[in-house]
Structures are given as structure tokens and as C-alpha cells.
């Protein structure tokens with residue numbers, strides 16, 4: 702069980718994920734919330750369960766998420782039935798004995814009342830990715846934005862990446878350390894100059910420190 706991208710630590714798993722064995726018996730469970738749509742992830746057969754929400758890279762609403770199950774994960778759900786394991790109804794993915802996957806959950810037969818505004822927001826975010834040119838274009842946009850920060854760090858003696866190893870550095874949640882007293886950091890401002898790489902979509906802002914997929918904030922002054 703692991704995060705593909707550590708949102709507040711500025712680290713990310715490199716894409717090949719060769720450390721995940723193709724002969725594994727267990728399941729890999731990956732939280733991809735701040736990675737998916739922003740960085741290349743492992744070949745899908747390496748990941749058995751993937752979860753993500755759209756409030757990070759897609760800049761959308763919080764509190765909702767997506768669960769992707771591989772055939773191996775479904776097989777495990779349907780073959781593992783411990784004698785006593787009460788699970789709240791909202792988390793139940795199987796029913797009956799022997800357990801069978803409740804497939805309706807994955808076809809919109811909801812078991813509670815999700816916010817349709819949030820669902821619409823997710824659809825809007827997906828359309829935005831499509832308009833960009835699809836997932837590869839979104840990943841390229843993230844990389845291009847990251848390079849702006851990287852250039853900034855290269856020519857700024859007082860700014861450094863928190864993650865020293867470029868192989869493990871996150872491109873979606875860039876974390877910097879600054880050689881500056883706390884008072885100076887508090888005085889730092891974010892400029893409102895337009896992004897040098899093209900217009901941002903105003904509704905898709907993000908609270909990340911410097912830069913995410915679609916938003917570039919320019920550090921104006923120390």
C-alpha cells in the first residue's frame with residue numbers, strides 16, 4: 702500500500718515500478734490522488750487497486766473519489782470471506798455467500814447520495830484534459846510547468862528542492878526549501894503576472910505551494 706506521489710513531501714515514485722513483482726501473490730494498493738493525470742504511472746498490470754480524487758491534479762472538488770479494481774483485486778474480494786469482519790455498508794463491495802462483487806456500484810447504482818455537482822465538476826475536469834489533448838498532454842503540461850520551477854531553482858541560490866534526488870522528485874506537488882529566515886518567508890508574495898506558458902483555466906486553481914499541472918504562480922519577491 703503506497704502513495705504514487707507524496708503531496709506534501711515533494712516526492713514521487715519513478716514510472717517503471719520494477720520493484721513491483723509481476724509474480725506477486727499480494728495486491729498492490731496505490732493512492733494516486735496527486736499523481737494521476739499529472740505524471741506517468743506504472744504499467745497498469747503492476748497496480749491492483751488504484752484510488753484517486755480529483756481535487757489535486759484536476760483542480761476539482763474534494764470529498765469524492767474513484768476506485769479502480771484489477772481482475773486480481775476482484776478475485777481476492779470474491780475469494781476472501783473471513784468469519785467475522787463487519788464492514789460498514791458504504792464500504793461493502795461484495796454481497797452474498799460466497800461473496801460476489803456488487804457490479805452495480807461501478808455502473809452508477811449508488812448506495813448513498815453523491816453530490817451531482819461534484820460529479821459534473823469531474824466531468825468538466827475530464828473535458829478539460831481532453832481539450833488539452835488527453836492524458837499525455839496533461840502530463841507534458843505538468844512537466845513544462847515543473848521545468849519553470851526547476852529553472853527558477855537553478856538560478857536562485859536561496860531556493861532548493863526538498864527532495865534532493867531528481868529521480869524521486871514530484872512534478873505535481875513541488876516542495877522547495879528556502880534559505881531565508883521565517884520572517885522573510887512570510888513576506889514572500891505570489892505575483893499576478895500571467896503564466897508564461899499560456900493561459901490558465903481560472904476555475905481550476907490549486908493551493909499547491911508553487912506550481913501544479915495547470916497553474917503557475919510566480920514567486921515575486923523575498
Ligand SMILES: Cc1ncc(COP(=O)(O)O)c(C=O)c1O
Nearest residue numbers: 704706708732734735754764765
Ligand atoms: C496523496 C493523497 N491521497 C489522499 C488524499 C486525501 O484525499 P481525500 O481528501 O479525497 O480523501 C490527499 C489529500 O487530499 C493526498 O494528497
